Every structure is written in structure tokens, then in C-alpha cells.
Amino acid sequence: MLEVAQHLAGGFADLVQPANAVALVVGLVVGMLVAVLPGLTLVMGVVLALPFTYSMPITPSIILLTAMYISGTYGGAITSILFRIPGEPMDVPLLWDGWMMAHAGDPARALGWTLFAAATGGLITATVMVTLAIPFAKVALSFDSPEYFAIVLFGFTSVVTLGGGSLANALISLFVGMLISTVGVDEIYGVDRFTFDIGMLRDGIGYLPVMVGAYGLGEVLVRLEQGFASAPLSGEAKVKTRIPTFAEAWKIRMTFLRASVVGVICGIIPGAGATIASFVAYGVEGQYGERRTLLGTGIAEGIVAPQVASTASVGGHMVPLLTLGIPGSGATAVILGAFLLHGVQPGPQIFQTQSALVYAIFASTFMAVLGMCALGYFAIRPLVKVLYLPEAIVSVFVIMFCLIGAYSEHNSLTDLWMIVVFGVVGYLFERYRFPIAPMVLGTILGPVAETAFQTSMISYGNDWTVFFTRPVSGAVMVLSATALLYPFYNRARRKRALVAQQQ
Amino acid sequence: MRERLRVIAPYAIVLVLSGALYLVATRFEYTPHAGRLGPEIWPRAILVLLAGVCVFRILTALRAPRDEGPGGGVLQDVLANAPLPGDAPPEANARFPGLLALGIAITIAYVWLLGLFGFALASALYIGAMIRVGRYRRWRVIVPTALIGSLAFMFVFQKIVYLSLPIGQSPFSAVSLALMRLMSIR
Numbered sequence: 001m002l003e004v005a006q007h008l009a010g011g012f013a014d015l016v017q018p019a020n021a022v023a024l025v026v027g028l029v030v031g032m033l034v035a036v037l038p039g040l041t042l043v044m045g046v047v048l049a050l051p052f053t054y055s056m057p058i059t060p061s062i063i064l065l066t067a068m069y070i071s072g073t074y075g076g077a078i079t080s081i082l083f084r085i086p087g088e089p090m091d092v093p094l095l096w097d098g099w100m101m102a103h104a105g106d107p108a109r110a111l112g113w114t115l116f117a118a119a120t121g122g123l124i125t126a127t128v129m130v131t132l133a134i135p136f137a138k139v140a141l142s143f144d145s146p147e148y149f150a151i152v153l154f155g156f157t158s159v160v161t162l163g164g165g166s167l168a169n170a171l172i173s174l175f176v177g178m179l180i181s182t183v184g185v186d187e188i189y190g191v192d193r194f195t196f197d198i199g200m201l202r203d204g205i206g207y208l209p210v211m212v213g214a215y216g217l218g219e220v221l222v223r224l225e226q227g228f229a230s231a232p233l234s235g236e237a238k239v240k241t242r243i244p245t246f247a248e249a250w251k252i253r254m255t256f257l258r259a260s261v262v263g264v265i266c267g268i269i270p271g272a273g274a275t276i277a278s279f280v281a282y283g284v285e286g287q288y289g290e291r292r293t294l295l296g297t298g299i300a301e302g303i304v305a306p307q308v309a310s311t312a313s314v315g316g317h318m319v320p321l322l323t324l325g326i327p328g329s330g331a332t333a334v335i336l337g338a339f340l341l342h343g344v345q346p347g348p349q350i351f352q353t354q355s356a357l358v359y360a361i362f363a364s365t366f367m368a369v370l371g372m373c374a375l376g377y378f379a380i381r382p383l384v385k386v387l388y389l390p391e392a393i394v395s396v397f398v399i400m401f402c403l404i405g406a407y408s409e410h411n412s413l414t415d416l417w418m419i420v421v422f423g424v425v426g427y428l429f430e431r432y433r434f435p436i437a438p439m440v441l442g443t444i445l446g447p448v449a450e451t452a453f454q455t456s457m458i459s460y461g462n463d464w465t466v467f468f469t470r471p472v473s474g475a476v477m478v479l480s481a482t483a484l485l486y487p488f489y490n491r492a493r494r495k496r497a498l499v500a501q502q503q
Numbered sequence: 504m505r506e507r508l509r510v511i512a513p514y515a516i517v518l519v520l521s522g523a524l525y526l527v528a529t530r531f532e533y534t535p536h537a538g539r540l541g542p543e544i545w546p547r548a549i550l551v552l553l554a555g556v557c558v559f560r561i562l563t564a565l566r567a568p569r570d571e572g573p574g575g576g577v578l579q580d581v582l583a584n585a586p587l588p589g590d591a592p593p594e595a596n597a598r599f600p601g602l603l604a605l606g607i608a609i610t611i612a613y614v615w616l617l618g619l620f621g622f623a624l625a626s627a628l629y630i631g632a633m634i635r636v637g638r639y640r641r642w643r644v645i646v647p648t649a650l651i652g653s654l655a656f657m658f659v660f661q662k663i664v665y666l667s668l669p670i671g672q673s674p675f676s677a678v679s680l681a682l683m684r685l686m687s688i689r
Contacts, residue, residue, distance in 0.1 A: 226599070411666070
């Protein structure tokens with residue numbers, strides 16, 4: 001424990017370096033701006049920032065993206081409460097009680113509760129991250145290729161089943177992503193796979209054009225088809241924040257506790273990100289809260305539960321990313337991309353090989369939470385002003401960042417064609433309700449899964465039962481099967497209940 | 504019947520494509536290594552699973568086109584039992600497929616023209632055109648935004664990030680080179 005504290009102190013000392021401090025501040029500001037602007041999503045913002053990290057050292061790169069991720073979970077709350085416009089899907093539950101409290105004439109109190117909740121969720125998530133990461137990594141050190149394959153598979157199945165929407169569409173999206181990752185020259189045999197004698201395909205399709213195209217250009221195309229029709233600004237435009245007193249917060253301590261647990265758990269489970277954490281925490285409050293019957297009328301619990309959970313999910317997501325190299329969400333997939341671009345593979349070894357980097361990330365998480373609160377409290381007025389920027393102009397600059405970002409990887413115009421192709425694919429996915437996240441995760445983790453599968457087959461004489469006979473991999477495979485079968489069971493149960501109700 | 508076809512179409516297209524790619528995968532040429540699976544096994548397994556899901560979805564859509572099949576369960580379970588007010592955010596209903604087609608066409612043209620016009624000129628034209636396509640009509644804002652935006656990108660990425668952006672072909676390259684001289688970009 002003392003050793004962890006010493007390393008963490010070193011991490012805080014690293015933050016004093018100008019590059020790291022600037023990355024932290026820029027990440028906080030940009031993350032909050034992106035979350036405030038409707039039409040721009042948190043993941044899109046992190047994706048757009050990724051190309052800028054090419055020329056940066058790895059520590060400020062990861063600090064920048066992590067700070068964006070953390071402050072992005074808070075920024076959208078401001079517009080939900082003041083203007084009834086959720087900046088992010090995770091902010092939708094804040095429309096119910098947050099906006100109602102503001103509408104009832106107390107927007108400063110609603111904003112204060114949100115800020116207090118984000119700070120609490122953030123500090124809890126940072127503490128959980130530091131506490132859980134090392135034990136996680138120690139356990140992961142004993143894993144062999146079958147365990148890795150099983151864990152990646154579990155990541156896939158949980159992303160597919162927890163993402164909401166149609167299971168079939170999510171599976172198709174995942175398989176398309178995995179298929180994209182097979183394009184290019186096979187590493188073991190040196191065979192061209194799906195290259196069709198096209199030179200640019202021999203190097204494979206990188207996850208960067210897939211991410212930037214689908215999340216960036218694709219989202220803009222979806223908004224363009226809607227004519228960039230943002231909801232009109234209505235509601236409270238008073239932008240003051242009144243932080244609740246400790247006594248007020250203590251009264252609803254159980255709400256803080258429940259939402260923190262929900263947030264951290266949703267963070268650790270791949271696929272269940274901040275949005276699901278926010279909705280589930282609100283739902284749990286509706287089931288177990290002392291004032292559950294008043295939810296939706298503008299009470300503090302309805303603001304605190306979703307905000308604590310969405311911010312608390314960040315640290316949960318970072319644990320499997322750092323210790324296993326498995327991202328559980330779009331944003332952590334991008335952060336993994338930044339690690340890989342700098343030649344660092346997250347995993348259990350990272351605490352030995354990149355200890356200073358890991359602790360700098362931990363320290364930056366604590367500082368990001370404090371910075372986010374300061375920014376949210378003092379800079380709320382100019383932040384709200386960006387809402388008045390015409391979406392057409394903002395969107396064009398988003399596309400420009402997408403294109404230049406992709407171009408900068410290889411200084412090649414062919415990468416721009418990839419962006420356009422995946423932008424259209426992203427649009428089609430959105431249009432026909434295929435989730436994009438499974439495709440992106442499939443593209444990133446497809447090669448990891450294939451390597452783990454091939455290595456297991458070589459090591460265990462092509463015996464596929466090895467995935468089920470080893471205790472850890474067997475247990476994880478059962479979990480994957482359960483995750484995949486649960487929606488079928490759930491559907492059958494609902495049908496039975498409906499039939500019984502009709503009779 | 505028409506609705507069924509509309510629902511089935513994307514899955515049928517993916518099914519046909521996965522069948523075609525499966526055939527391609529069976530023709531990978533390689534020298535087998537003893538005790539190792541071939542390079543076609545993994546993509547073929549993915550394609551079989553992909554085709555399987557498409558067939559499942561087509562069959563369910565034929566029976567009930569509006570039924571999307573099983574969905575994510577945990578979230579729905581929690582929310583179903585919670586007293587949530589039905590107050591969803593406003594959603595845009597109007598669609599402008601013409602704008603979309605124009606936007607895609609302009610983006611393709613931009614990528615194509617970058618090599619000819621160079622970054623500065625092509626980007627200024629692209630930014631202006633896309634803002635206009637995005638239904639913003641104030642030319643007094645569009646023109647300066649396009650010009651300043653293009654030059655700002657050029658300055659930041661060439662002067663600060665040291666990125667080599669396309670300068671275009673003659674005579675347009677002369678404009679790019681003149682701008683680079685003005686910004687002291689080497």
C-alpha cells in the first residue's frame with residue numbers, strides 16, 4: 001500500500017511537467033466543450049483528439065484523452081439542466097429531475113447537485129481504479145492464451161448484449177469489425193487475405209480510419225441528413241451554481257453509495273458504459289430510493305444517481321483497459337489506440353514496464369476530477385455560449401479534423417478515402433440501427449482474439465475444448481454464453497408474462 | 504410484403520457478401536504448417552457466424568417484420584421496474600436525403616481535388632460548400648469562415664505540427680507555395 005502511495009506521489013509530481021499539465025487542462029476544456037455541443041459525442045471528441053497525440057510523448061497523450069473522457073461525462077449535464085438538451089445520451093436521465101428542478105426555479109441548485117455528484121463519482125472512480133488495478137494485473141499475469149481468448153470473447157458478448165437494441169444487429173456489427181481486422185497480409189503465413197490485388201489493402205485496414213470515419217464523419221452525415229436541426233434553446237439561461245451543503249448531501253448518502261457501486265460495476269463490465277450506468281442508476285434509485293415515488297418531480301436523488309454513476313464508470317473502464325488491454329467502450333477503445341500508436345501494449349506487464357506512465361494516469365484522474373469541478377463552476381457561462389454556434393459550421397470543422405487526423409498517420413491521401421468509406425458505413429449503420437461500437441471493438445480486438453485463438457490451438461494441439469476445461473477460461477466462457485443467451489430468455493419470459501396478462 | 508423486403512434488404516446484402524467472401528477465403532494460397540490451422544480458418548469462422556445471424560434475422564423478419572428479435576436485456580429489465588416519467592428528448596423527424604447525397608459528393612470531390620488544388624484552396628472551397636449545404640445561408644459568415652478556417656488549419660498543421668499537406672499541381676501549387684512563404688512555412 002505504501003509502495004502504491006509512493007508511486008502515486010511520483011505520478012502527481014509528473015503532472016507538474018508543463019506538457020502533462022497542458023494536456024490535462026486542454027483535455028478538460030475540450031472534453032467539456034464536446035459534451036456541451038449537441039451533435040458532437042464524447043467518443044467523437046476523443047477520436048478527433050487522437051491524431052494530435054502522434055507527435056506527443058505517450059504520457060501527455062493518455063492524460064489528454066483521459067481528461068477529455070472524464071470531463072465529457074459532466075459537460076452534457078449543463079445543457080440538459082439549463083436547456084433541456086442532453087449533450088450526451090448519458091445525460092437523458094438528467095432531463096427528468098435536473099431540468100424539472102431548474103424549471104421549478106432552482107437551476108443553480110440543480111447544477112450544484114450535478115457538480116457535487118460528478119466530483120464524488122470522479123473521486124470514487126479514481127480511488128477504485130488505483131485500488132483495483134494492481135490486484136487485477138496480478139491475477140491477469142497468470143493468464144495463458146485460452147484465458148485471454150475467453151476474456152476477449154466475453155468483452156465481445158457483453159458489448160453486444162448490453163449495448164441495447166437488436167442483438168442480431170449488434171452481432172453483425174461485431175462480425176463486420178472482426179472481418180475488417182483480417183484484411184491484409186496474414187502474419188503467420190504471409191498470405192494476402194481479402195486484398196483483391198489492391199496495394200493499399202495489403203497493409204490492412206487500421207482501426208483509426210474505422211473509428212474516425214464511423215464515429216466522426218458518419219455522425220456528421222447523420223446530422224446532415226436531419227438538416228442539422230438542433231432543438232431550439234429554451235428554458236433557464238441563468239448560469240449560476242450553488243453547491244449543496246455537506247448536511248444536504250449526507251441525507252442522500254445511500255443514493256451516492258448505490259450509484260457509485262452501479263457506476264463502477266458498469267464500468268468494469270465491457271459494453272456497459274457511462275450511458276448504461278446512468279440509466280441503471282436512475283432505475284435502481286426508482287426501485288430502492290427512499291423518495292422513489294417523487295422521482296421525476298425534480299428531486300436531488302434523480303440528479304445525483306445518474307451523474308455519480310456515469311462519472312464513476314470511467315475508472316471502472318480504465319481497469320480492464322490497463323490491466324488486460326481490453327477496452328469496454330468506444331472512448332477506452334480510442335485510448336487503447338493511443339497506447340498502441342506509441343508502441344505500448346496495455347496488459348498485466350504494464351505495471352513493470354511502464355509504471356511511471358500508469359501512475360501518472362492515476363494521478364491525472366484525480367486532478368482531472370478537481371479540474372473538471374473548477375471548470376464547471378467558474379467557466380460555465382462561456383461554456384454555455386458555444387451552444388449558439390451554428391451546427392453547420394461546427395460540423396464542417398469536425399470533418400476537417402477527421403480528414404487531417406487520418407491523413408497525418410501516413411501522410412497519404414488513401415487514408416482519406418478510407419475515412420470517406422467508413423464515414424458512409426457509419427452513416428448506414430446509424431440509419432439502419434446497427435450499433436457502431438461493436439464494429440470498432442471488433443476491429444481493434446479482432447487480431448487479439450485471433451492471435452489468442454491460434455496460439456491456444458498451437459499450444460494445446462488443436463484441442464478446442466481447452467477453452468472450457470481450464471477453470472478461468474471455462475468460467476468466462478460460461479459467462480459469455482450466459483450473456484448471449486440472456487436476451488433470448490428475457491424475451492421468452494416477457495412473452496409469457498404478456499400472455500398471462502392478456503388471459 | 505414491401506415492408507418485409509425493406510427490412511430484409513440489408514441482411515440479404517450482408518448475407519450475399521459474406522457468401523462471396525467465404526468463397527474468396529477458400530482460395531487463399533499457402534503452404535500448410537504441420538499442426539497449425541490455416542490463415543483461412545478465422546475469417547471463415549467469422550463469415551459463417553455472420554451469415555448465420557443474417558439468416559436468423561431474415562427468417563424472423565419474414566415472420567414478423569417489425570420484430571427486431573431479442574435485444575439487450577439487463578438495462579430494459581431495470582428500467583421496466585422503475586417509475587420513469589416518459590419524457591424523452593426531442594428527436595428530429597425531418598430527413599433531407601438530398602443534403603446527405605450532396606454532402607457525400609462534396610466530400611468525395613474534396614478528397615479527389617486535394618491533390619490537384621492543394622490543401623489551402625480545396626479546403627476553403629470545401630468548408631464554404633459544406634456550410635452552405637448544411638443550410639447556413641449567411642455568406643458574410645461563410646466566406647470568411649472558409650478562408651480563415653483553411654488558412655488556420657494550414658498554419659497549425661504545417662507550421663506547428665510539421666505535417667506535410669498537399670500543395671497541389673501547377674498552377675494551383677503556386678498559390679499554396681505563396682501562402683507557405685507568407686506563413687514562413689518551409
